Amino acid sequence: MKKLMTILAALLCFWLSLPAQELPSYFLENNYLQERLRQVPKGKHFLFITDYHQERSTHTSTAVLSYVKQQLGIDRIVFGGDCYDAARTPETAAVKLGKYFDLLYGIFGNGLIWVQGNHDCNSQAIKQYGLTPEQALVADSLCYALTVGKFTDNRHFDEPMLERYRSKPGLSPTDRAEALAWIKMHYWLDDPALKIRFIVFETNDRGYTSRHAVRGRNLFQEQIPFLEEALKTTPRGYTAVVAGHQMGSYPVGIPSKSYHECIIQAVARYRAATGNRVLLIGGHQHRDDALLYRSEGESFLQEEHPAGCAVGKGDVLVVWTNRDTWRGRSTDAKWAGREFKIFHADSPEMKKGTCEEICFDIVTLTRKGVVFTRIGAGAAPERTFIWKK
Numbered sequence: 170m171k172k173l174m175t176i177l178a179a180l181l182c183f184w185l186s187l188p189a190q191e192l193p194s195y196f197l198e199n200n201y202l203q204e205r206l207r208q209v210p211k212g213k214h215f216l217f218i219t220d221y222h223q224e225r226s227t228h229t230s231t232a233v234l235s236y237v238k239q240q241l242g243i244d245r246i247v248f249g250g251d252c253y254d255a256a257r258t259p260e261t262a263a264v265k266l267g268k269y270f271d272l273l274y275g276i277f278g279n280g281l282i283w284v285q286g287n288h289d290c291n292s293q294a295i296k297q298y299g300l301t302p303e304q305a306l307v308a309d310s311l312c313y314a315l316t317v318g319k320f321t322d323n324r325h326f327d328e329p330m331l332e333r334y335r336s337k338p339g340l341s342p343t344d345r346a347e348a349l350a351w352i353k354m355h356y357w358l359d360d361p362a363l364k365i366r367f368i369v370f371e372t373n374d375r376g377y378t379s380r381h382a383v384r385g386r387n388l389f390q391e392q393i394p395f396l397e398e399a400l401k402t403t404p405r406g407y408t409a410v411v412a413g414h415q416m417g418s419y420p421v422g423i424p425s426k427s428y429h430e431c432i433i434q435a436v437a438r439y440r441a442a443t444g445n446r447v448l449l450i451g452g453h454q455h456r457d458d459a460l461l462y463r464s465e466g467e468s469f470l471q472e473e474h475p476a477g478c479a480v481g482k483g484d485v486l487v488v489w490t491n492r493d494t495w496r497g498r499s500t501d502a503k504w505a506g507r508e509f510k511i512f513h514a515d516s517p518e519m520k521k522g523t524c525e526e527i528c529f530d531i532v533t534l535t536r537k538g539v540v541f542t543r544i545g546a547g548a549a550p551e552r553t554f555i556w557k558k
Contacts, residue, residue, distance in 0.1 A: 216238075222288070226495070290309070331352050425468040457475060460488075461485070476553075519545070
C-alpha cells in the first residue's frame with residue numbers, strides 16, 4: 170500500500186506539472202481539420218487511437234482528439250494499447266501508464282475503452298535494459314488500479330474465469346490477486362447510443378508480461394468462452410467491436426494453427442450462424458492494413474484489403490491501424506545473437522510539425538458498413554468495408 174501511495178503521489182505531481190494541451194495552428198491552416206471532418210459520413214461514430222509510445226510521440230494527438238470530440242460530438246474512444254516504450258523501474262513505468270490514461274480519461278471520461286498493450290506492464294524493459302521480470306514489471310494489480318479500475322460505469326467481466334482463479338489451488342495470495350486483476354482488465358460494455366457492444370479481449374499473452382505465475386502461458390485462450398458468450402448475447406441490431414492490442418502479426422497475419430486462430434474461429438462460427446456484424450480492431454503492427462478471413466474447410470483463407478472490401482456472412486474482418494508516434498518506422502530486433510533493424514516501408518511516414526505528426530481514426534458505422542476516416546498520417550484518407558447480406 171505504501172508503494173502504491175508513493176507511485177500515485179508521483180503521478181499526481183507529474184500530472185499537475187503538465188502544460189495545457191493546445192491545438193497547434195497548422196491543423197487549422199488550409200482548413201485541414203474542417204475539410205477532413207466534412208468527409209466523415211453520417212452514422213454512429215467512435216474514435217480509435219493506438220500505440221502512443223510517449224517517448225516517440227509529438228504529444229499533440231490528445232488536443233486534436235478533444236477538438237474532434239467537440240466538433241462532431243463523439244464521446245466514445247478506444248485506445249488500442251502501448252502508451253509508452255519502457256522505463257528503468259516499475260515505479261517510473263507506472264507513472265507513464267497513469268499519465269496517459271488520465272489524459273484520455275480527462276477528455277472522454279467513461280467514454281474511454283482501454284486496451285492493455287504489451288509495453289504497458291513494462292515488459293520491453295526486460296530486453297531493452299537487461300532487467301529481470303522482478304526488476305522491470307508493473308504488477309497487474311497496479312495496472313488495473315491505474316486504468317480500468319478507475320471506470321465507474323457498468324463493465325462486465327469474465328465471471329466464470331474470475332471464480333476459477335478465486336478458488337484455483339496452488340496459487341499464492343499474491344499470484345491470485347494478480348491473476349484476478351489481469352482478468353478484470355478484459356471486459357465487455359454496451360453503448361446503446363451507438364448500438365455497439367465493445368469487447369476488450371487479451372491477444373498478447375505470450376512470454377514475460379507480468380509477475381504472477383499464471384501469465385505467459387497463453388492465458389487468453391481461457392477467455393474464448395467469455396468471447397463466445399459476449400458475442401452470443403450481443404443485443405439484436407448491435408455491432409460487436411472486438412478490441413485487442415495484437416490481432417495477428419505482420420507480414421503473416423493470422424495463419425492456420427497460429428495462437429490467434431482460436432479468436433478467428435470463434436468469430437467465424439458466430440458470423441456464420443447469425444450474419445451479425447463483428448469488427449476486430451487492433452494496433453501493435455505500426456502499420457495500416459485490413460485482413461479478411463474466409464472459411465476453407467477446417468482452415469481459413471486470408472486476403473489482404475488495406476483500403477476496404479465487401480465482407481460476406483461468414484467472413485471475419487480484422488483491421489490494423491498505424492501507430493501514433495512519429496519515430497516508429499523501424500524496429501530494433503535481435504535474432505541468433507545478431508542485432509538489426511526491421512524497416513516498415515509500408516508504414517506511413519509521419520512528419521513532425523505538420524498535420525501528419527499524429528495518427529488516429531474516426532470510425533463510422535453506417536447502414537451498409539464501416540468507414541475509417543484518418544486524421545493525420547496515412548496513405549488513404551478513408552477505408553470503407555461493406556457488409557454483404
